[in-house]
Amino acid sequence: MDVVPDPGPLQSLVDDWWNPILVKEVRQSLRGKFFRVSFICTLAAVTVASFGVILEAGEAYERSGRDFFMAIFVCFGIAIMGLVPFAAFNSMGAEWDENTHDLLVISNLRPRQIVLGKVLSAMAQMVLFLATFTPYLVFSFLLRGMDLTLLTVIVTSAVALSVTASVVAVMLSTLSRVRFARVALLALLAGMLGLLLVGTFGLASEWIRFPAAMQGPDFVLAWSVFFVGQGILIAFCFGIAANMLSHSEENRSSGMRILNTCSIGIGIAFLWYMTNRIHDREFVSAMSMTLLVLALVPGIFFVTEPESLGRRVAPRVPRKLPLALLAAPYMPGGGRGVLLYGFHVVLIGLYFLFGQFIVPAPHSGFLGEGVGALIIAFLYGTVYLLLPSGLLSKYTKSVPMRITARALIPFLVLVFAFVPSIFGFFLGDERLMDLEHAGNPFLYIDDAWNADTIIFLEYWVMISVFFVLTVLLNIRRVFASIVEVVAAWRRRLDIEPAPGPRAEMTDALADA
Amino acid sequence: MVAALEITGLTKVFGDLRAVDDVSFSVDAGQIYGFIGPNGAGKTTTMRVCATLQLPDSGDVRIEDYSVLDDPRKVRERLGFMPDAYGAYSSTTVFDYLDFFARAYKLKGKRRYSTLREVMEFTSLGPLRDKLTSSLSKGMKQRLCLAKTLLHDPAVMILDEPAAGLDPRARVELRELVRALAEMGKAILISSHILTELSEICDGVAVIEAGRIQARGPVNEIVKNLRPHSEIYLRCLENLQAVERRLSEFPRVRGVRREAEGITFDFEGDQPEQAELLANLVQEGLRPIEFASKATDLEDVFLKLTEGKVQ
Numbered sequence: 151m152d153v154v155p156d157p158g159p160l161q162s163l164v165d166d167w168w169n170p171i172l173v174k175e176v177r178q179s180l181r182g183k184f185f186r187v188s189f190i191c192t193l194a195a196v197t198v199a200s201f202g203v204i205l206e207a208g209e210a211y212e213r214s215g216r217d218f219f220m221a222i223f224v225c226f227g228i229a230i231m232g233l234v235p236f237a238a239f240n241s242m243g244a245e246w247d248e249n250t251h252d253l254l255v256i257s258n259l260r261p262r263q264i265v266l267g268k269v270l271s272a273m274a275q276m277v278l279f280l281a282t283f284t285p286y287l288v289f290s291f292l293l294r295g296m297d298l299t300l301l302t303v304i305v306t307s308a309v310a311l312s313v314t315a316s317v318v319a320v321m322l323s324t325l326s327r328v329r330f331a332r333v334a335l336l337a338l339l340a341g342m343l344g345l346l347l348v349g350t351f352g353l354a355s356e357w358i359r360f361p362a363a364m365q366g367p368d369f370v371l372a373w374s375v376f377f378v379g380q381g382i383l384i385a386f387c388f389g390i391a392a393n394m395l396s397h398s399e400e401n402r403s404s405g406m407r408i409l410n411t412c413s414i415g416i417g418i419a420f421l422w423y424m425t426n427r428i429h430d431r432e433f434v435s436a437m438s439m440t441l442l443v444l445a446l447v448p449g450i451f452f453v454t455e456p457e458s459l460g461r462r463v464a465p466r467v468p469r470k471l472p473l474a475l476l477a478a479p480y481m482p483g484g485g486r487g488v489l490l491y492g493f494h495v496v497l498i499g500l501y502f503l504f505g506q507f508i509v510p511a512p513h514s515g516f517l518g519e520g521v522g523a524l525i526i527a528f529l530y531g532t533v534y535l536l537l538p539s540g541l542l543s544k545y546t547k548s549v550p551m552r553i554t555a556r557a558l559i560p561f562l563v564l565v566f567a568f569v570p571s572i573f574g575f576f577l578g579d580e581r582l583m584d585l586e587h588a589g590n591p592f593l594y595i596d597d598a599w600n601a602d603t604i605i606f607l608e609y610w611v612m613i614s615v616f617f618v619l620t621v622l623l624n625i626r627r628v629f630a631s632i633v634e635v636v637a638a639w640r641r642r643l644d645i646e647p648a649p650g651p652r653a654e655m656t657d658a659l660a661d662a
Numbered sequence: 663m664v665a666a667l668e669i670t671g672l673t674k675v676f677g678d679l680r681a682v683d684d685v686s687f688s689v690d691a692g693q694i695y696g697f698i699g700p701n702g703a704g705k706t707t708t709m710r711v712c713a714t715l716q717l718p719d720s721g722d723v724r725i726e727d728y729s730v731l732d733d734p735r736k737v738r739e740r741l742g743f744m745p746d747a748y749g750a751y752s753s754t755t756v757f758d759y760l761d762f763f764a765r766a767y768k769l770k771g772k773r774r775y776s777t778l779r780e781v782m783e784f785t786s787l788g789p790l791r792d793k794l795t796s797s798l799s800k801g802m803k804q805r806l807c808l809a810k811t812l813l814h815d816p817a818v819m820i821l822d823e824p825a826a827g828l829d830p831r832a833r834v835e836l837r838e839l840v841r842a843l844a845e846m847g848k849a850i851l852i853s854s855h856i857l858t859e860l861s862e863i864c865d866g867v868a869v870i871e872a873g874r875i876q877a878r879g880p881v882n883e884i885v886k887n888l889r890p891h892s893e894i895y896l897r898c899l900e901n902l903q904a905v906e907r908r909l910s911e912f913p914r915v916r917g918v919r920r921e922a923e924g925i926t927f928d929f930e931g932d933q934p935e936q937a938e939l940l941a942n943l944v945q946e947g948l949r950p951i952e953f954a955s956k957a958t959d960l961e962d963v964f965l966k967l968t969e970g971k972v973q
């Protein structure tokens with residue numbers, strides 16, 4: 151007997167295209183217990199639920215379709231937004247438990263292929279569930295009372311959420327291989343999935359009862375925000391997961407930085423389109439603030455990176471100086487992270503300024519309609535992001551310090567907000583106790599937004615002093631980070647001199 | 663010519679512990695190199711750095727002149743690493759397991775199938791193709807892991823204690839496989855505690871303790887350096903005391919000690935001189951019935967060079 155018979159022509163044609171992880175996972179789940187058991191249980195649940203609803207319905211013809219749909223949808227939702235992401239988390243975790251992670255890493259499978267494989271296998275399971283549920287869903291439509299558009303919208307949203315949740319689950323699963331941390335991550339995932347399910351079921355039943363809510367431009371807006379937001383979330387989670395799996399000498403930063411700029415760019419393009427339709431200055435300010443969050447949160451990771459370019463990146467600095475300088479914010483290093491943040495702030499500022507042009511003149515003063523709030527948010531955000539990271543930038547080479555620096559940024563926000571209140575408690579100061587002090591950024595953002603209280607000059611002064619301090623603290627490392635890029639560029643020119651005109655001539659002749 | 667595997671000044675620190683401390687040696691194509699040392703000496707750590715799984719704190723490893731620091735992907739294409747902890751997927755058959763890694767190594771179509779066929783034949787896994795990997799015995803698992811390591815035809819192979827837990831027959835089989843691989847021109851670095859296994863097949867060894875290399879080179883050279891004299895066991899029909907007295911009078915004989923039935927002594931001479939010694943003994947009227955130069959093997963080297971220091 152031949153041990154390994156040759157593949158048929160068709161098989162070999164189709165076979166090689168698949169992601170290896172996907173092939174493996176599908177084979178495993180066909181042999182394994184988890185999928186079979188959960189599949190059978192879900193089917194049983196659906197059958198019981200549908201009988202229940204049909205028996206219950208009796209005469210209420212109009213309602214029966216909706217009730218039936220809701221019953222089916224709950225089972226379907228639990229399967230694709232609960233079981234599928236959960237299985238994705240476990241299958242990534244299994245690579246740690248089964249000691250196969252090292253084997254995967256040294257088999258030249260690219261980290262993104264591994265992540266993609268895990269996500270695709272989650273999607274394969276999801277598609278299988280979808281196929282199984284389709285007859286039931288169609289049946290609920292035949293029972294009347296369910297609108298086809300409504301049904302499609304709900305099911306499509308659930309499918310999209312299932313994909314997103316699976317990517318998030320895979321990402322969470324790559325964060326740590328320590329058992330204790332994994333339990334915490336699993337709890338976090340379970341909590342998130344629980345919220346997601348409750349929210350989805352709530353919304354779905356709301357839509358079913360008031361289908362009218364689904365008409366109109368607002369709904370289209372909400373739906374597109376929903377998809378754009380999920381797209382950005384998926385991209386980030388995917389990037390993080392692939393980073394966690396890659397060699398630590400590898401440049402893990404540039405990809406995430408480009409992704410960050412892209413997400414802000416997509417955000418701006420989308421908002422630009424919306425601004426033209428909505429024509430509201432508050433909308434412009436609020437959205438600028440949202441974009442600011444998109445610059446700040448990934449920024450936490452970039453500005454706390456170790457400062458040096460690293461021996462993998464330095465030899466790959468572009469050969470042309472202007473290009474090298476333009477690319478500098480996208481190279482690893484904390485100082486260059488500050489540059490990138492600055493660039494993002496400029497982008498957001500541009501959106502904000504142009505937003506002012508398309509929206510008609512303001513009704514109130516300069517700080518009205520969220521402008522002041524935006525500025526305050528920017529000042530606070532910058533101070534929180536760059537003050538601790540600037541102070542710690544010399545120590546971020548060691549991993550524990552880097553993690554500390556990263557954790558410190560959100561932690562300090564809480565400390566400055568709550569510690570003065572504790573003092574307030576002892577001093578008997580009501581205002582401090584109620585978090586009404588300069589350490590609480592949300593208070594002033596809120597105040598400035600509503601413009602109902604006057605913001606004292608001394609607060610402006612105080613925030614500005616901190617801001618200037620922060621800038622001074624970071625100027626040196628930003629400067630050093632640019633100098634490092636220039637030095638790397640010069641070294642590159644020295645080591646591999648660009649082909650001179652003569653060499654190019656001979657090359658051209660050789661080609662001819 | 664560059665060595666297939668070249669380790670230079672490799673150092674790896676965990677906190678205060680210098681797990682690997684300035685280790686250097688190289689293995690050429692077609693060579694089998696043994697890596698021996700007590701538990702916790704730093705063998706696995708060295709090997710994991712070679713396999714791009716851990717970063718060195720200083721020093722470098724080059725596989726066919728590609729650095730693990732600068733070209734990890736190139737290194738992975740050329741390197742087969744068999745870790746000591748074997749990783750198996752649940753609910754996966756032998757064939758699926760190998761097929762998965764073949765795909766991961768980008769083997770396509772007919773080529774993948776022919777490679778799988780060759781590798782399974784080489785490791786005699788054919789009859790087990792549909793067995794679940796979780797149901798394999800230790801020896802079978804070891805062979806499966808070796809088969810996986812061979813899929814991409816690596817030029818350099820690093821085997822971390824492949825013989826651990828194998829029965830004598832399986833060990834002999836493994837030894838034959840390793841020898842066959844070296845004959846194909848692969849450079850092989852193999853760590854083991856079972857020293858008799860190694861001494862038979864190794865072209866060279868490196869002895870490591872507490873992160874430092876204690877000795878390296880061909881086995882017989884190390885042995886010679888360690889022990890310039892040979893140890894000889896002598897048994898004669900005469901009574902022990904007389905033999906002992908007479909023996910002590912010969913030049914270059916040291917450390918005469920009595921054993922149950924014979925006498926052991928150290929002799930500082932080469933083989934012709936040993937023969938001469940025997941002839942002289944007979945001339946002196948002694949009647950030797952056993953005269954054996956005790957072979958110094960890796961085990962002695964190991965015990966001599968390492969002190970069982972624990973870091």
Ligand SMILES: Nc1ncnc2c1ncn2[C@@H]1O[C@H](COP(=O)(O)OP(=O)(O)OP(=O)(O)O)[C@@H](O)[C@H]1O
Binds near residue numbers: 681699703705706708
């Ligand atoms: N990830 C790690 N973190 C901290 N210490 C480590 C780590 N890996 C290994 N060590 C320590 O480094 C030293 C060398 O370990 P290593 O596993 O390389 O030894 P070994 O020679 O392979 O031993 P054995 O023969 O038992 O397999 C040990 O003291 C071990 O405790």
Ligand SMILES: [Mg+2]
Binds near residue numbers: 705706707746822
């Ligand atoms: Mg070991």
